[in-house]
């Protein structure tokens with residue numbers, strides 16, 4: 120014999136009742152079934168509304184009740200079970216109507232009357248469904264739960280298990296295919312009707328399963344089992360295949376609504392397996408709750424959360440080391456029947472904090488102020504401090520016990536995402552880690568923890584991109600091309616949330632891949648406003664956010680600190696921040712460190728080449744960079760190579776511009792400023808506090824060519840100075856040398872200038888737009904460590920940025 124319980128959604132209408140009938144029929148031949156039904160979906164809420172309206176002398180209760188009556192009559196018709204049911208239904212509604220009339224007149228209601236009205240939904244639905252089953256060829260016997268399930272002292276949730284089990288004995292011998300019981304309702308010692316608490320139909324079912332000696336209890340609902348997290352918050356949540364009784368208890372207490380917590384008491388005592396099934400997807404496996412959880416994929420079984428919790432803190436010198444303080448604290452709350460959901464006390468014992476449902480706030484303040492009235496008056500204890508709008512999150516898993524690193528992971532990922540933990544507690548059995556966070560962070564919290572612990576899910580990373588030119592456009596193309604690969608192979612979903620250039624900005628509405636960004640930006644974008652962009656990014660409060668700076672704008676680099684302070688990571692190919700004043704460079708790095716988010720700028724030097732990461736790795740492992748020699752301008756190298764092939768200097772510059780090797784303002788390259796910035800960045804990463812004014816710097820071209828305000832003016836000036844550049848050709852030929860614009864750093868001295876290199880110099884043969892970075896270090900002292908390869912161009916730069924994005928995403 121097994122028990123099947125169908126909730127309100129499973130019997131909300133005639134179609135659903137037909138599904139229920141099919142499910143029951145499927146077992147018809149194999150075993151006797153005990154079926155427990157809830158009221159038709161939404162009926163109990165409406166009955167409660169009637170009570171509330173009537174007790175405030177609002178006659179609208181009559182029309183609400185009338186609608187309920189019609190709904191039941193229609194159900195009878197649709198299920199084709201008229202008979203004498205109509206009379207029964209009318210009589211029941213007549214009784215409810217009279218009771219409500221009494222409530223209306225008295226403006227008051229007794230517990231007994233409330234139970235009769237509220238429990239009517241189950242009595243009505245069970246009577247109709249019992250008839251419906253019989254008509255469908257299921258030999259159904261109707262049992263009124265009130266005659267069997269007994270509660271103590273009129274309090275619904277306190278079961279008189281002994282009497283109940285005794286009453287149920289008689290049913291074991293009865294002949295039936297289906298025994299049908301209304302859920303939720305029971306009776307007290309004097310036979311008065313009582314209720315088993317909201318959600319109590321689950322409890323009815325487990326009481327019956329235990330009392331009738333059933334082997335299994337099935338809870339049929341509208342979801343395919345208990346999920347790893349609330350799917351309304353966590354779209355990647357999945358049904359949990361198996362869990363232990365203890366895990367189910369912990370999860371259901373902390374908000375997992377699929378099962379009503381007291382339900383588990385009788386089944387745990389009697390070791391009855393519980394399966395949560397979906398009425399609308401009956402073939403889904405659902406969740407099996409049993410003594411042992413079986414094979415597990417993750418140490419964490421599930422997450423749950425409860426909102427509307429306030430944190431109460433009582434502190435003061437009078438709290439320290441005073442025995443009996445905690446007892447008075449909790450007794451005073453208990454006397455007012457206030458449920459404490461979380462307790463924490465630091466070892467200093469200076470304060471004690473508890474989480475309490477917000478509806479109990481007033482009562483709790485009253486209780487504590489009354490209990491500690493004298494201590495508060497004598498300033499030994501402060502008035503209770505209340506922090507509102509908090510939520511409790513519980514991470515549950517039996518295997519969490521004695522597994523190091525769980526809390527480390529949780530707190531680290533929350534810190535990275537800017538979530539402050541207000542209070543925390545861990546049960547002694549270590550299977551439940553509970554903490555309080557701001558309710559506004561709850562979605563983010565559940566998602567980041569879910570991504571951290573469930574390997575069946577993928578990590579969502581939210582990108583905000585500034586700069587959509589040559590390099591930015593390429594990066595977006597790469598992200599689109601790699602989207603599926605990263606999702607499937609690396610478990611990473613890169614979501615472009617917003618893009619901006621200097622004219623327009625566009626915020627995407629969904630989480631899908633951003634396609635046709637140019638069209639969307641032009642059509643639906645609004646005027647660009649950097650502060651607004653940053654504000655909306657902050658306000659989104661999404662997890663795993665990265666701001667990507669692909670501009671050459673100082674305005675953008677000025678907002679880095681603000682961005683990092685809101686715990687958004689930064690990936691930049693814009694070199695301005697890292698090469699600005701040393702104090703600013705340091706301030707930005709400190710902000711990143713403080714908020715535990717990354718600031719990465721590998722593409723600042725050598726585009727996609729691993730230059731900064733190599734220096735970092737040498738320094739971190741104890742090496743010392745003693746000298747740097749580098750050709751780090753892809754554009755200048757390209758220009759000199761084209762010039763050497765016989766092109767005029769201005770032609771070579773034009774080509775470099777057309778191919779996207781130069782900065783948005785090519786004077787930045789030709790003045791040597793771009794190389795100077797790169798040398799500053801390299802030496803700083805190597806551990807030196809170098810400032811711009813400490814770098815000896817000779818522009819590559821005459822100062823007179825750098826005075827114009829546009830690229831066109833620059834080209835005109837270069838044309839006009841053609842003879843100057845042609846003279847280089849003569850010198851190079853005569854001396855058998857090449858000119859390279861070289862950055863060097865040694866013994867604290869930094870220099871960027873055009874130098875002659877002979878054929879035996881390692882910088883003589885540098886092709887196209889290549890960069891060469893030669894590092895002399897304590898360990899690489901005979902031969903320098905050399906990094907060489909393409910150092911400019913949209914593709915390689917975008918790949919460098921992309922690499923940083925992936926590194927940040929996987930941290």
Ligand SMILES: NC(=O)C1=CN([C@@H]2O[C@H](COP(=O)(O)OP(=O)(O)OC[C@H]3O[C@@H](n4cnc5c(N)ncnc54)[C@H](O)[C@@H]3O)[C@@H](O)[C@H]2O)C=CC1
Nearest residue numbers: 586587588589590620621669670671672693783911912916
């Ligand atoms: N081209 C290359 O080979 C390399 C470039 N870089 C860096 O990449 C960055 C971009 O270079 P390109 O794409 O070639 O330049 P670009 O001129 O093609 O694109 C710059 C983009 O930034 C946008 N922008 C400028 N100011 C802005 C603001 N205040 N707010 C929002 N957007 C703004 C512009 O509208 C444009 O979309 C530069 O910082 C450059 O130093 C770094 C390594 C190599």
Ligand SMILES: N[C@@H](CC=O)C(=O)O
Nearest residue numbers: 752753754780781782
């Ligand atoms: N303009 C730069 C591009 C990369 O930083 C260069 O020429 O190297």
